[in-house]
Amino acid sequence: MDKKILDHLKTADPLLVPIIESTPPPVIHEGRDVYEYLLRSIVSQQLSVKAAETIFGRFLFFFHKKLPAATDLQHIEIERLRAVGFSNAKAAYAKNVAAFFAENTNHDWDAESDEAIIKKLTAIKGVGKWTVEMILMFSLNRPDVLPVDDLGIQQAMRKLYNLSDHPKELKKQMHEAAEPWRPYRTFACRYLWNWKDVKPDVS
Secondary structure, X not given: OOHHHHHHHHHHOHHHHHHHHHOOOOOXXXXXXXXXXXXXXXXXXXXXXXXXXXXXXXXXXXXXXXXXXXXXXXOOOHHHHHHOOOOHHHHHHHHHHHHHHHHOOOOOHHHOOHHHHHHHHOOOOOOOHHHHHHHHHHHOOOOOOOOXXXXXXXXXXXXXXXXXXXXHHHHHHHHHHHHHHOOOHHHHHHHHHHHHHHOOOOO
8 A cells, every 4th residue: 555645544534543553454456347347246236255256157157268248248148148147137237238348349447537437337227336436446446436325334434433324414424524535535445444344343
C-alpha cells in the first residue's frame, strides 16, 4: 500500500488510524478483464463462493476451458447454459453481457470516468450499480469509489461512526463520513472490509 495514501487517510480521519494499524493491508491485484468480471458476478449472485466457482468451472469447461468470446456466448442457446448450472435469468443476463461486449470490442475503460462506466454498464439488463462499483474497485483499480449499497461497508461504517439504521439516512451519513477520504475512498473501504473480517462483532 502506497505510504502517501495511508498518510492521507490517517490524517484525514483519525478513526481510521487504529484500523489501518491493526488490520492486514488489502492486497492490490492486477485488474481482471471487465467482461470476465461481469460474467463471474452474474454466476455468483445468491450463491456461495464454492458453488459459484463450481458452476463457472463447468462453464469454462464447456468452452474448452477458456473464457468464450463475446460473439460465441451471445449466440449460445440458453438451454446449454442451463446445463452447466445457470438459472434462466442468469443465462439471459450472461447473454446480455456478451451482446454488449460483442458490440464494444477493445473498449478503453481508462478513458472513461467512474460515473460514465456506471451508466454504461448498468444499462445492461442484469447488471446493477453495486456490481459495477466492484468492477471499478477490483477490476479497473479506481481509487475513489464508495459503494454505499454494500452491506459490509454499511455495517462497518455504522459501527465506526455510530450512523443511523434508517437506509436513506444511513447512505447520506456514509457519504458525509467518507468525504475526508477523497481521493482514496476505495482504499479506506478495503481496510473496512478487512477490519470487519477480523472483528466478528461488526454487524
